[in-house]
Every structure is written in structure tokens, then in C-alpha cells.
Amino acid sequence: MSDRITIVVVEEDRERAIAIVDALQASGPYEVHVIGNASSLARRIAALSPDVVLIDIDNPTRDMLEELTLASGPMERPVAMFVSSAAGNLAREAVEAGLSAYVVDGMKPERVKPVLDAAIARFQMVRKMRRELAETRRALEERKIIDRAKGLLMKARGIEEEEAYALLRKAAMDQGRRVADVAEALVTASGLLS
Amino acid sequence: MKRVTLPIAYVPLVDAAPLIVAHEMGFAREEGIELDLISAPSWSSVRDMLAFGRVDAAHLLSPVPVAMAMGLGGVTQPISAVSVLSVNGNVIGVSRALEQRLRQSGYGFDFRDAAAAARALAAAADRPLVFGVPFPFSMHVELLHYWLEASDMARVGYEVRTVPPPLMAQALAEGDVDAFCVGEPWGSEAVESAAGALLLPGKAIWSLAPEKVLAVRTDWAETEPHLLGKLMRAVWRAGRWLDSPDSRTSVAEILARRAYLDLPSEVIDRALTGQFTISGHAEQRDVPGFVGFHDGLANFPWRSQAKWIASRLAQRFGLDAEEARAKAGRVFRSDFYRQQMASTGADLPGASEKLEGAIRQTTAVASQKGQILLPPDAFFDGRIFDPDAT
Numbered sequence: 001m002s003d004r005i006t007i008v009v010v011e012e013d014r015e016r017a018i019a020i021v022d023a024l025q026a027s028g029p030y031e032v033h034v035i036g037n038a039s040s041l042a043r044r045i046a047a048l049s050p051d052v053v054l055i056d057i058d059n060p061t062r063d064m065l066e067e068l069t070l071a072s073g074p075m076e077r078p079v080a081m082f083v084s085s086a087a088g089n090l091a092r093e094a095v096e097a098g099l100s101a102y103v104v105d106g107m108k109p110e111r112v113k114p115v116l117d118a119a120i121a122r123f124q125m126v127r128k129m130r131r132e133l134a135e136t137r138r139a140l141e142e143r144k145i146i147d148r149a150k151g152l153l154m155k156a157r158g159i160e161e162e163e164a165y166a167l168l169r170k171a172a173m174d175q176g177r178r179v180a181d182v183a184e185a186l187v188t189a190s191g192l193l194s
Numbered sequence: 195m196k197r198v199t200l201p202i203a204y205v206p207l208v209d210a211a212p213l214i215v216a217h218e219m220g221f222a223r224e225e226g227i228e229l230d231l232i233s234a235p236s237w238s239s240v241r242d243m244l245a246f247g248r249v250d251a252a253h254l255l256s257p258v259p260v261a262m263a264m265g266l267g268g269v270t271q272p273i274s275a276v277s278v279l280s281v282n283g284n285v286i287g288v289s290r291a292l293e294q295r296l297r298q299s300g301y302g303f304d305f306r307d308a309a310a311a312a313r314a315l316a317a318a319a320d321r322p323l324v325f326g327v328p329f330p331f332s333m334h335v336e337l338l339h340y341w342l343e344a345s346d347m348a349r350v351g352y353e354v355r356t357v358p359p360p361l362m363a364q365a366l367a368e369g370d371v372d373a374f375c376v377g378e379p380w381g382s383e384a385v386e387s388a389a390g391a392l393l394l395p396g397k398a399i400w401s402l403a404p405e406k407v408l409a410v411r412t413d414w415a416e417t418e419p420h421l422l423g424k425l426m427r428a429v430w431r432a433g434r435w436l437d438s439p440d441s442r443t444s445v446a447e448i449l450a451r452r453a454y455l456d457l458p459s460e461v462i463d464r465a466l467t468g469q470f471t472i473s474g475h476a477e478q479r480d481v482p483g484f485v486g487f488h489d490g491l492a493n494f495p496w497r498s499q500a501k502w503i504a505s506r507l508a509q510r511f512g513l514d515a516e517e518a519r520a521k522a523g524r525v526f527r528s529d530f531y532r533q534q535m536a537s538t539g540a541d542l543p544g545a546s547e548k549l550e551g552a553i554r555q556t557t558a559v560a561s562q563k564g565q566i567l568l569p570p571d572a573f574f575d576g577r578i579f580d581p582d583a584t
Contacts, residue, residue: 040370042356057242060235060358066330067356069268070511095246100238102268 005030005115008045010055010065012036020054020122027118042067052112053102054119057095065102090116099123142180149183152190199228200425203240204253206233206455208378208465209280209406211445212487213253216432218448224431225424233454236358237329238268244409245271250418251425253279254409260503261331263521266511274415274527275407275500276534277426279433281492283405283465283485284334284396285381286311288373289366292318293391293473303391305472305479308398308574312345315373315393322351326371328359333396333405334375336506341399341574363389377405378465378485379457386461391473395481400551402490402571404499407526415530423534430493430538437488442466483569490556490569491543493531498547498581500526505579519581541566550579 007030011017017034024032033048035041041064045053055062090113094101097120103112146168153164168186172179204210216222217229234240237255241262244252259273288296295318296303304310315323327334335354342352357365359380365371366389374384375396384390396403408429415422435441446466450459464470468484471477486492504522508515528546535542544560551573558565573579 057239058235060360062236062238063329063358064356066238066267070266070330092246095242095248100242 005052005111006048006050007032007052007054007115008048008050009034010037010041010045010053010059010061016126019126020119023118023122024115027114030115037061041065051104051107052115055100055102056123057098057100062100068102090120094120094123097123098127142183145187146180146183149186152186197223197226197228198421199230200251200421201230201232201249202251202253203232203234203243203249205235205237205240207253207380207406208449208455208462209283209485209487210253210454211436211449212279212408212429212432214448214454215436215445216428219432219435221431221435222425222428225428227421227424227428229425229428237332241269244273244411245269247411250414250421251408251410253406255329255332256404256407256499257331257333257336257503257507258329259407259409259525260500260522261507263525264504264507264511264513264518266507267331272412273409273525274412274530275409275495275525276415276422276527276530277408277430277493278404278495278499279406279408279429279487279493281402281405281486282395282397282483284337284375284377284403285392285470286338286373286375286394286396287381287384287390287392288315289369289371289390290388290474291369292323292372295319303393303472303477303479305392305394305470305481306398308341308394309345311394311398312342312347316346316350319347319350319372322353323347323372324353324355324370326357326362326365326374326376327354328356328376330356331507333403333503334377336503337396337399337403338375339506339510344575363387366390379455379461382461382464382470383457385471385473388474392470392479393472395470395484397481397484399574400571401573402486402492402553402569404496405485407495415527419534422530426531426534427538430488430535430540433487433493437486437492486569491541491566494543495526495528495531496546496548496550497523497526497528498550498579501547501581502550502579523581543568547581550581551576552578 007024009017009020009032011034021032021034024030035044038044041061094116099119101116149168150161150164153167154161168179168182172182202213204213213231217231222229232249240252240254241258243249259275261267262270262273296314299318301314325338338354357371359376362374362376362380363384381392385392436445446459446463449455449462450457455462465485468481470479472479500522501519504518505515508518532542542562543566551571553568553571556567556569559568
């Protein structure tokens with residue numbers, strides 16, 4: 001095995017991939033390859049013969065990598081998920097950060113640790129950004145549906161906007177539901193009635 | 195009393211229904227627990243969340259905990275299968291190109307006879323075929339090998355490759371795979387998206403295959419027997435409700451929601467009713483009992499089922515069969531099942547193992563209450579698996 005650790009990052013999103021590669025290269029002299037999602041993922045990775053494979057835990061193509069853990073040919077190196085006892089916490093941290101790492105069997109934990117530390121930190125950051133984006137988007141969608149429900153109420157009952165919102169809020173409180181859920185139910189029901 | 199919330203991972207499939215129904219229809223609440231259902235994009239993700247403590251329980255492919263106990267795959271934490279969530283429920287399908295060649299050879303797509311289907315495939319194939327499956331350790335893989343290894347397809351050649359089911363239609367269209375074995379609704383989705391046609395239901399190969407299990411970490415089961423019992427009973431009641439014909443419409447509607455499968459209920463309904471549209475030619479085929487959630491002691495984790503899986507894996511990976519069977523027998527926890535289900539009034543079998551494949555017609559066997567009816571569990575080739583044979 002050469003001194004340089006070879007890392008494959010599986011990531012379709014170009015910007016995220018670049019961010020991860022930058023973080024890894026800032027932490028050591030690694031040879032980093034990026035592969036997007038592909039139906040022949042396992043074979044393409046095997047061809048690069050990496051020491052470490054990093055992939056987002058939410059990536060649905062991840063199951064294809066499981067075949068790497070079963071070295072089927074004599075030339076193939078078995079790849080294990082990183083679970084040696086010395087790295088128990090590291091594995092858990094990685095899972096929590098949304099990262100899964102596959103490491104070649106027999107690689108020493110102290111050599112892998114800096115790679116994973118860098119990757120975990122970057123994944124945590126990306127995950128946080130993604131969550132914030134999703135929350136913003138959802139808030140926006142809910143805003144829209146509440147506005148539509150208010151509009152329906154104003155028209156049906158000839159009331160003002162504020163009163164319409166108060167009505168939605170009261171219904172939500174009485175039923176122990178969120179205002180957005182009540183609004184969605186109203187919009188759906190009115191769609192069926194019209 | 196404050197309710198305990200249990201985080202549980204599942205893959206959005208028709209056979210995740212017992213967990214979804216336990217939550218949606220209040221069976222969990224009746225037991226004083228809340229289920230926090232976490233949808234996972236892959237089986238490795240479900241396994242890791244369970245193994246590393248992100249969730250307490252999971253909807254898992256029955257061979258996964260067996261493989262883990264045998265040291266196969268990346269993760270080897272001790273996992274217990276405490277009950278069987280569902281039996282059967284898979285379909286085998288072929289690409290449009292293969293469908294056409296099969297039709298040209300006069301094959302009638304009876305959706306029933308596995309031996310005839312393998313002969314027809316071998317005759318239609320002009321090169322080795324690639325089969326897509328969801329995961330390297332799955333009943334899908336086991337059914338395919340069991341079906342094909344002694345057929346003419348062994349001469350033609352075949353390869354089994356992992357493809358995430360949501361990408362299966364694309365893989366078929368691009369020619370990366372020629373055929374597939376997946377759980378519903380992905381087979382019907384392949385028909386809907388005009389990517390392929392259905393060839394066989396999984397039960398045409400093994401009529402009572404344990405498909406998904408309720409899996410927990412073994413140390414969690416030992417330290418939280420009280421919570422485990424609540425969860426097992428809630429899921430068992432959900433399964434009983436699921437298998438009553440009156441529930442079907444509601445089930446399809448619940449599963450169809452955006453939070454779960456996010457697919458038209460009409461497509462989901464096919465697995466529940468066993469009424470399939472198998473091709474773009476609107477051909478209909480009926481499969482009674484296509485997927486089972488309760489009837490015929492479906493939920494009992496027979497140790498012999500785990501041993502069958504272990505024997506098959508040991509044979510393929512060149513491991514010692516006897517040792518593999520011993521390890522597997524300890525993974526399917528019929529002991530927990532007996533302990534925890536005693537208070538439900540569920541009837542329990544007298545034995546925890548059976549000869550797999552020996553029941554050709556519904557048969558009465560000894561149970562704790564007297565007698566219980568077991569449905570057929572035959573393999574397509576009539577072979578019988580004796581869990582104790584050496």
C-alpha cells in the first residue's frame with residue numbers, strides 16, 4: 001500500500017462534492033476521486049481501488065456499495081464499514097452526521113481518523129445547511145396554503161383577513177392540530193366540493 | 195403516565211404496513227407507546243441506524259440479521275428478529291426486450307409456474323441475464339438463486355446485482371439489468387412506467403417465505419423487555435387488522451400518503467388484493483395471498499426459517515453450514531415471541547422449528563390451545579428443508 005490514502009467520494013451534486021474534496025485536501029495529502037451516481041457504481045469504485053469510500057447516508061444508491069463488502073474475486077480487496085472497536089465512537093459520529101464510510105480491511109484506525117474527522121465536520125455543515133433550506137422551503141409552502149385557506153374563508157363567509165386567520169387558528173387549537181394542517185384540509189376539501 | 199416514543203426505521207414499501215398501521219390506527223397508543231417512524235432511503239441506512247442506536251427497532255429484510263450473525267457484510271452488531279412482519283410480497287419482472295422475446299417463443303405469462311418460467315427465460319435469453327435486486331442480503335437474492343441454480347438458466351448464466359428499487363425502471367430501460375426481483379409497489383411501478391412486465395410472484399418459488407422482520411438490537415431487547423413487548427403486541431395487532439379483507443381500502447389510502455409511499459393507492463392496492471396488472475397489455479393475474487401480515491401464524495419467527503436462510507448463505511459464501519445454522523437459530527427469537535405474545539391470546543405453535551417446504555395443503559398442527567392451521571409452505575421444486583439435517 002502506498003503512503004497516500006486514496007479516497008472516493010460518491011456525490012452527484014457538484015458543489016457539495018467540491019466542498020467535501022476541499023475539506024479533505026486541506027486535512028492531508030490524499031488522492032481524492034469523485035463519482036456521481038451511476039448504475040455501475042460498485043464496479044467503478046472497485047476499479048479505483050480506494051482505501052476509503054465516503055457517501056451520504058441518505059444516498060439511495062448506497063446499497064450498491066454493500067457489494068464491496070463481499071470481495072468476490074481474488075484481486076478484490078474487501079471493504080468493511082468502519083466499525084473496529086477502537087473507532088466505535090467515530091462510526092457513531094459519522095452515522096449521526098449522515099456520513100457512511102467504507103474502509104478497506106486492515107487499514108489502521110489512526111490513519112483513517114483524520115480523513116473521517118474532516119469528512120464528518122464537512123458533512124455536519126452541509127447537513128445543517130440542507131436542513132435550513134428545507135425548513136425555509138416548507139415555511140414558504142405553508143405560508144402559501146394558509147393564504148389560500150384564508151382567501152377561501154373570506155370569500156365563503158364575507159369576512160376580513162384577520163378574522164379568517166383567527167378562525168383557522170381556533171379550529172387548529174380546538175383539534176390540537178397545526179394551523180397549516182387545518183388550512184391544507186380546508187383547501188383539499190374545497191377542491192373536492194367545487 | 196408519559197408515553198415512551200420509540201424511533202423506528204423503515205423503507206417505504208407495501209410490507210412496511212404493520213409499522214405504519216400500528217402508528218396510524220392507534221395500536222401503538224393502545225399499548226402506551228408512540229412510534230416515531232423514520233423513512234430510510236436504503237437498507238444499509240436502516241441497518242446502520244439500528245446497529246448504531248439511532249433507532250430502537252426496524253423493518254428489515256429477513257436475511258440481514260442472519261448474515262450479520264454470520265459475519266457477512268460490513269456491520270456485525272448482534273441483532274434479533276423478534277417477529278416476522280410479512281410473508282411473501284415480492285415480484286419478478288423482465289425488461290420490455292425480454293418480454294418480447296418471451297412472447298415470440300409463445301410463453302403465456304401465467305404468473306404461476308416457476309419451473310416453466312425458468313425454462314422459457316433460458317430459451318429466450320441469447321446471453322447471460324443480469325437480475326437486479328434491492329440488497330445483497332435479501333429474500334429476493336435467495337429466491338432468485340433457489341429458482342435458477344438448478345434450472346436451464348444455470349447453463350445460460352445469470353448474475354445478481356444490487357440496484358435500488360426506485361432506480362430499477364431506469365436500469366431496465368438502459369439495459370443495465372434484464373430482469374429484477376423487488377418488493378411491491380416497485381414491480382407494479384415498473385409496469386406502470388412501461389419499463390417491463392411481471393413474470394412471477396415470489397410465492398411461486400417459495401409459498402411461505404419470511405420477507406421482512408421486526409428487528410431490534412439484542413442488547414436493547416434484553417434491557418427493555420417491557421418496551422419490546424409493547425412494540426411487538428402493537429405490531430401484531432396491526433398485522434391482524436391488515437389481514438382482514440375489510441381493511442384493504444383504508445390500508446391502501448394510508449400507505450399512499452405523501453409521508454409514506456407517496457404513490458397512487460390504486461398501484462399499492464394490487465399487492466394487497468393480489469390482483470395484478472402484469473404488462474402494458476393490461477393483462478390481469480390473480481395471486482391469492484400475495485403478501486401476508488398475520489394469517490397462518492405468519493408472524494411467528496420459526497427458527498427453521500432462519501436456518502434455511504443461513505444454509506443458503508453458507509453454501510454461497512463457502513462457510514460451514516452447521517455453524518451458520520446454529521448462529522442463525524439464535525437470531526430468530528421464537529423465545530421472545532412466546533414470552534411477549536402470551537398476554538394477547540395469540541395461539542402459539544407447539545414447536546419452534548418445522549420442516550420447511552413440507553406442507554402442501556393447509557394442515558392442522560399441535561398448538562398451545564389445541565390445534566392451529568398452517569398454510570402451505572412448499573417450494574416450487576417440492577424439496578423439503580430439514581433444519582436439523584447435517
